[in-house]
Amino acid sequence: MRTDTADFTKLFLEDTPLLDVRAPVEFTRGAFPSADNHPLLDDCQRELIGTTYKNNGQQAAINLGWELASEEILATRLTYWKSFIDHYPDGYLYCFRGGLRSRFAQKLLREAGIDYPMVKGGYKAMRSFLLSELEKQCENLPLMVIAGHTGSGKTELINLVQRSVDLEGIAKHRGSSFGRTNSQQPSQINFENKLSIDLLKLSQSPxxxxxxxxSRLIGRCALPHVLQAAMKTAPRVLVEEPVEARAQRIVRDYISEGLNRFTGSEKPPAESLGEELRFNLNKIRKRLGGLRYKQLDEALNSANRELLKSNNSEAYIPVVISLLQDYYDGSYDHIMKKANQEILFRGTYKEVQQWLSDSSQLPQK
Incomplete structure (x- = not known):
């Protein structure tokens, strides 16, 4: 019979399946990539029992829990738990602190003939472990930052390297005002948890x-301060692409491939994408200035009409070039002037790709 565990490192390195018996509101606030939520209590029940515990003590809360646990509710819970355990016999269950809810879930399972171990300390202990590891790995892992203007292909280069962390991939956002993807962004806690687990895995080898x-924000996800500090002192590789090539890459990623996000919508995908692009442009209206915004909005509207009419995205290229030259490049150049990190290499996308492919170029700590 397997026993309860507090080996958090092993749990996260092996992506161990986790049965989260906390209430849905707790799971939504923060959880782990390998966890599924099959709650012991729903949100209302959790609130009632929590209030009783606070006002009348643990035994009163336990008694209320039994009152709320009808045979129908218990049967439903057990059905979900058994299904999870059948699929993941090597997993573990957890609640918030590894206390009453975990032990109660184990008791119900044992009565049904199933022994299933729990995580000691529950979610709170695992979350504390990941926060500690995040700080530790940001301080100890040797980082190398791929830098360059918007549209240089930095994310593509990141994904070509085995020992890399795709921050935009974890955040499910491309990082600009136009960076929305087809996936909902994770909560800040889930972003940090996934980042910490990825760094923990990378720390297992030199x-x-x-x-x-x-920048500090990727959509609504904020980079942890400890990671920001590490990146500010890490050596850099600069990708230097012509503005025309960058504009073509952006049009491919945001327009041609962006249409896929609206497949199945009530409106034609081109119309829905066009509306979103104009909405996003409006978000940076003040920073562009009234006249420049008006000119870009008119050009963008014209490109939207062309896309809707003929499925041709070429009209977006001059719009993107203007945005890069008048807005994004200036902001990035201002930031780069303040940076004083060592530059390991600089070149075009293809030159950087070739440099990265030679693993001997990567500095070892």
Whole structure:
């Protein structure tokens, strides 16, 4: 029979399946990539029992729990738990602190003839472990930052390197005002948890970790302060692409491939994408200035009409070039002037790709 565990490192390195018996509201607030939520209590029940515990003590809360646990509710819970355990016999269950809910779930399972271990300390202990590891790995892992203007292909280069962390991939956002993807962004806690697990896995072997230069926010996900500090002192590789090539890459990623996000919508995909692009442009209206915004909005509207009419995205290229030259490049150049990190290499996308392919170029700590 397997026993309860507090070996958090093994749990996360092996992506161990986790049965989360916390209430849905707790799971939504923060969980782990390998966890499924099959709650012991729903949100209302959790609130009632929590209030009783606070006002009348543990035994009163336990008694209320039994009152709320009708045979029908218990049978439903057991059905979900058994299904999870059948699929993941080597997993573990957990609640918030590894206390009453975990032990109660284990009791119900044992009565049904199933022994299933729990995580000691529950979610709180695992979350504390990941926060500690995140700080530890950001301080100890040798980072190398891929930098360059918007549209240089930095994310593509990151994904070509085995020892890398795709921050935009974890955040499910491309990092700009136009960076929305087809996936909902994770909560801040889930973003940090996934980042910490990825760094923990990379720490198991030597070598530099390649990471993309990012601002403090990727959509609504904020880079942890300890990671920001590490990136500010890490050596850099600069990708230097002509503005025309960058514009073509952006049109491919945001327009041609972006249409796929609206497949199945009530409106034609081109119309829905066009509306979103104009909405996003409006978000940076003040920073562009009234006249420049008006000119870009008119050009964008014209490109939207062309896309809707003929499925041709070429009209977006001059719009993107203007946005890069008048807005994004200036902001990035201002930031780069303040940076004083060592530059390991600089070149075009293809030159950087070739440089990265030679693993001997990656500095070792």
């Amino acid at each position: 070598g530099s970790v390649v990471i993309e230069d990012e």
